[in-house]
Amino acid sequence: xxxxxxxxxxxxxxxxxxxxxxxxxxxxxxxxxxxxxxxxxxxxxxxxxxxxxxxxxxxxxxxxxxxxxxxxxxxxxxxxxxxxxxxxxxxxxxxxxxxxxxxxxxxxxxxxxxxxxxxxxxxxxxxxxxxxxxxxxxxxxxxxxxxxxxxxxxxxxxxxxxxxxxxxxxxxxxxxxxxxxxxxxxxxxxxxxxxxxxxxxxxxxxxxxxxxxxxxxxxxxxxxxxx
Numbered sequence: 001x002x003x004x005x006x007x008x009x010x011x012x013x014x015x016x017x018x019x020x021x022x023x024x025x026x027x028x029x030x031x032x033x034x035x036x037x038x039x040x041x042x043x044x045x046x047x048x049x050x051x052x053x054x055x056x057x058x059x060x061x062x063x064x065x066x067x068x069x070x071x072x073x074x075x076x077x078x079x080x081x082x083x084x085x086x087x088x089x090x091x092x093x094x095x096x097x098x099x100x101x102x103x104x105x106x107x108x109x110x111x112x113x114x115x116x117x118x119x120x121x122x123x124x125x126x127x128x129x130x131x132x133x134x135x136x137x138x139x140x141x142x143x144x145x146x147x148x149x150x151x152x153x154x155x156x157x158x159x160x161x162x163x164x165x166x167x168x169x170x171x172x173x174x175x176x177x178x179x180x181x182x183x184x185x186x187x188x189x190x191x192x193x194x195x196x197x198x199x200x201x202x203x204x205x206x207x208x209x210x211x212x213x214x215x216x217x218x219x220x221x222x223x224x225x226x227x
Contacts, residue, residue, distance in 0.1 A: 050169070134206070135160070135161060137158060151226060169181065
């Protein structure tokens with residue numbers, strides 16, 4: 001009888017311990033997932049893009065680096081790369097003019113372009129456009145340190161990940177093309193050269209995880225960056 005009671009007591013204790021561990025593991029997994037979502041929202045701000053112009057263009061009325069007098073627009077680095085990647089079409093549209101159009105743009109992109117002010121002068125009618133090439137993304141949340149019930153510190157690793165246009169560039173351009181394009185890429189929001197850890201011509205290096213830390217604060221049922 002004593003042995004049976006001892007066995008039952010230990011089974012109940014084991015069940016309690018197991019349930020506690022499972023709940024803790026589940027809670028930890030949910031916390032890490034919430035942290036990943038919050039961190040990615042911040043990291044995606046550092047998106048790298050390829051800047052071009054679309055519409056009717058000419059050297060005489062377009063301010064485009066490398067687009068000099070009597071230059072074929074298809075020879076200008078960013079335009080040549082986007083055309084080779086199947087992102088745009090370029091066709092002559094009268095003497096000295098070129099028509100640049102997106103290939104199969106999404107309906108929401110078409111609608112947005114209707115609401116953007118065009119540059120119209122001397123026969124040109126164009127608008128700036130940027131193809132998202134890559135952005136930072138969380139590779140792994142290593143640790144979560146609770147500071148208070150409303151704040152926590154996340155230790156994580158991040159890496160560069162290609163967006164769809166970036167994949168097309170890598171798949172369709174030569175190595176020398178990629179090197180030339182990489183020199184022209186800019187951060188989408190800040191219009192500056194991207195973090196030197198990114199190199200479109202070497203995505204193995206760019207995809208190498210880097211360590212990071214960030215403070216997060218409670219927002220509803222989730223987390224947001226504590227900027």
